[in-house]
Amino acid sequence: MNKAPHEKELAITDKFTQKLRDLSYEATNQCVQCGYCLPACPTYESMGKESQSPRGRINLVKMAAEGKIDLQKDLVEPIDLCLGCRACEVACPVNVPYGQIYEAAKEVITEHQKHEHHKKQKNKPKIQTKVVDFTLTSLFPHRNRLRTLGNLTWLYQKTKINKVVQKTKMINKVSEPMGQFEKILPELEAPIKRYKYGQKFPALGETKAVIAFFPGCIMDAIMSKINRLTIELLQVIGCEVIIPKNQKCCGALHSHQGMKDGAVKLAKANIEAFEASGADYYVNNAGGCGAMLSEYNHLFGQEPEWKKRSEAFVGKSKDITEILVKFGPLPFKKEWNGIITYQDSCHLRNVQGVFQEPRELLRSIPGASFMEMEGSDRCCASGGIYNLMNFDESMKILDEKMYKAGKTNAKTIVTTNPGCLLQMKLGVERSGTGDDVDAKHIVEILAEACLIK
Numbered sequence: 414m415n416k417a418p419h420e421k422e423l424a425i426t427d428k429f430t431q432k433l434r435d436l437s438y439e440a441t442n443q444c445v446q447c448g449y450c451l452p453a454c455p456t457y458e459s460m461g462k463e464s465q466s467p468r469g470r471i472n473l474v475k476m477a478a479e480g481k482i483d484l485q486k487d488l489v490e491p492i493d494l495c496l497g498c499r500a501c502e503v504a505c506p507v508n509v510p511y512g513q514i515y516e517a518a519k520e521v522i523t524e525h526q527k528h529e530h531h532k533k534q535k536n537k538p539k540i541q542t543k544v545v546d547f548t549l550t551s552l553f554p555h556r557n558r559l560r561t562l563g564n565l566t567w568l569y570q571k572t573k574i575n576k577v578v579q580k581t582k583m584i585n586k587v588s589e590p591m592g593q594f595e596k597i598l599p600e601l602e603a604p605i606k607r608y609k610y611g612q613k614f615p616a617l618g619e620t621k622a623v624i625a626f627f628p629g630c631i632m633d634a635i636m637s638k639i640n641r642l643t644i645e646l647l648q649v650i651g652c653e654v655i656i657p658k659n660q661k662c663c664g665a666l667h668s669h670q671g672m673k674d675g676a677v678k679l680a681k682a683n684i685e686a687f688e689a690s691g692a693d694y695y696v697n698n699a700g701g702c703g704a705m706l707s708e709y710n711h712l713f714g715q716e717p718e719w720k721k722r723s724e725a726f727v728g729k730s731k732d733i734t735e736i737l738v739k740f741g742p743l744p745f746k747k748e749w750n751g752i753i754t755y756q757d758s759c760h761l762r763n764v765q766g767v768f769q770e771p772r773e774l775l776r777s778i779p780g781a782s783f784m785e786m787e788g789s790d791r792c793c794a795s796g797g798i799y800n801l802m803n804f805d806e807s808m809k810i811l812d813e814k815m816y817k818a819g820k821t822n823a824k825t826i827v828t829t830n831p832g833c834l835l836q837m838k839l840g841v842e843r844s845g846t847g848d849d850v851d852a853k854h855i856v857e858i859l860a861e862a863c864l865i866k
């Protein structure tokens with residue numbers, strides 16, 4: 414029997430509510446509303462609203478799953494404004510899996526939005542949504558396209574067109590955030606110096622371990638020098654390095670944008686590629702990618718064979734700092750002059766639980782004086798593409814971070830994730846301290862102290 418139009422619509426709405434309920438309801442019920450997570454949340458601190466706190470967001474997801482509030486009207490903004498930094502998970506005394514709740518909400522909201530756009534042809538997706546969709550489906554899964562983009566950026570810098578663009582503020586006319594980020598793009602290394610997928614690098618001296626390296630997408634495209642230095646640091650501490658040929662993007666951005674199917678596809682390809690390497694450890698140098706790789710097992714609840722393979726993958730997945738500490742010490746050859754401070758990558762700290770190793774490595778650099786920054790464990794508001802999508806909120810948090818970094822008198826701000834690194838560079842630029850202060854990835858500073866160029 415054909416349903417009346419209003420009944421049909423109700424059924425579809427129920428489908429999304431039901432999915433949200435299936436994916437997150439049990440987890441939302443674990444929250445005892447104690448509020449211990451509130452002081453840990455950067456968006457609660459900057460916006461001061463319960464709806465922008467972890468407890469508030471959990472409650473809203475719960476109410477949406479019960480059909481008491483509207484998915485689009487009431488849930489989209491609080492979920493969009495969440496940084497996904499997962500500091501609330503660490504603060505929670507009863508281990509509420511906030512990440513799972515957040516990603517379930519993202520997934521259902523994205524599906525619902527697609528359905529709505531499809532239904533009302535006149536209600537075309539916003540340009541911002543189209544750009545994100547294109548980037549995640551047609552750019553990130555294709556590393557050659559990203560490399561081409563990286564090579565074009567190198568050419569753009571080499572021919573000094575970037576100086577003209579900056580002087581005339583051309584990009585700012587299209588988008589102010591893009592204009593600000595263009596200014597702080599690191600100087601790209603010549604394409605000829607790029608490592609190749611499938612290439613092997615021998616250990617210097619005795620081989621202590623075989624490492625399969627995950628170069629990432631952004632790192633591979635625009636920070637390939639940091640990846641090259643990573644490989645060389647691993648070699649000097651006695652690791653053989655392989656770059657598995659058929660690896661893909663980790664899928665973190667897909668997962669955070671609610672594109673779970675895309676993330677699952679990429680995860681399967683990576684598990685296969687890394688298994689084939691036969692390596693002892695799978696190493697990355699990007700906190701955001703590392704967090705995704707370390708949670709591949711969460712993607713395969715319904716597929717026992719992949720669940721098993723993903724658990725083995727997760728067991729071998731490590732951050733570069735863990736490996737450098739495990740197989741070090743590094744052969745430092747230079748005295749560092751000046752104060753260093755460290756900004757945690759949220760995903761490295763809160764998801765992977767790695768925060769001691771980076772500090773241990775920085776403290777071990779001869780001559781360096783390490784100063785802990787107040788709130789170094791709090792998100793810098795880079796958050797994947799959060800800073801592009803929610804520029805004003807992100808800059809409020811970043812400017813406060815720079816004030817705290819300034820109090821350490823550090824000349825070098827170190828971090829461990831490409832997004833955080835760009836955000837730190839932007840923060841330095843915005844604070845007007847660019848002549849004195851620099852932001853670096855931990856691999857850059859360690860390589861420099863070992864005289865690896």
Ligand code: SF4
Pocket residue numbers: 453454455456457465466467470494495496497498499500501502511
């Ligand atoms: S993930 Fe970060 S921003 Fe989001 S609710 Fe938790 S602490 Fe707040």
Ligand code: SF4
Pocket residue numbers: 443444445446447448449450451467468471501504505506507508509
């Ligand atoms: S998420 Fe955890 S810390 Fe936050 S209110 Fe719920 S139970 Fe308390």
